[in-house]
Amino acid sequence: EEQLVESGGSLVQPGGSLRLSCAASGFTFSDHYIDWVRQAPGQGLEWIGRARGKALGYSTDYAASVKGRFTFSRDDSKNSVSLQMNSLTTEDTAIYYCVRRNRAGGGLDVWGQGTAVTVSS
Amino acid sequence: DIQMTQSPSTLSASVGDRVTITCRASQNIGSWLAWYQQKPGQVPKLLIYMASSLQSGVPSRFSGSGSGTEFTLTISSLQPDDFASYYCQQYHSQGDSFGQGTKLEIK
Numbered sequence: 001e002e003q004l005v006e007s008g009g010s011l012v013q014p015g016g017s018l019r020l021s022c023a024a025s026g027f028t029f030s031d032h033y034i035d036w037v038r039q040a041p042g043q044g045l046e047w048i049g050r051a052r053g054k055a056l057g058y059s060t061d062y063a064a065s066v067k068g069r070f071t072f073s074r075d076d077s078k079n080s081v082s083l084q085m086n087s088l089t090t091e092d093t094a095i096y097y098c099v100r101r102n103r104a105g106g107g108l109d110v111w112g113q114g115t116a117v118t119v120s121s
Numbered sequence: 122d123i124q125m126t127q128s129p130s131t132l133s134a135s136v137g138d139r140v141t142i143t144c145r146a147s148q149n150i151g152s153w154l155a156w157y158q159q160k161p162g163q164v165p166k167l168l169i170y171m172a173s174s175l176q177s178g179v180p181s182r183f184s185g186s187g188s189g190t191e192f193t194l195t196i197s198s199l200q201p202d203d204f205a206s207y208y209c210q211q212y213h214s215q216g217d218s219f220g221q222g223t224k225l226e227i228k
Contacts, residue, residue: 052215105174108157108210109170
């Protein structure tokens, strides 16, 4: 079964940092981009970035809302991606999903179950 | 950044109805558009990619059309399982973006 499993979500104070992890199984990880999408409570989906594989130099893209604060790290040998989040604000409170991008024309076709991040004092 | 605007925000319909949700892009995105369904407490599910390609396993009552800046998701005959929220997503540029969502409610 193709699967993504996130971990690391927790309660953190404003200004703090947190690292999320995403572990993949059941597919050739290196062949796919891995995106991160978040969803604030009761709100819609927000794309926050993408991590490409080793063949593309582990290049990354970030949404403007997180650029400079969030960093993706990917290791194709370990089938994993991590998301380092710094300078967190209450606006970052959300469920964070790691998601596989479909090679055949795009679209996000395999979603993790999500991990909850709460930024609060 | 490319802005995606969905309409309507809420849609009330009955089982058996044909419904259409519209998504407009602030600039030309070609066919780089996907549609997702999300039910309460569940993760989103990919329905359509490349504007009109049906994801494997998705019922054929779902269809997508459009290109450039205007796109539609059509459900030909609503089933009880279809009442959910729907999101479009553009992935034309390096900065993807989602529409704000459409909640499909039972009338």
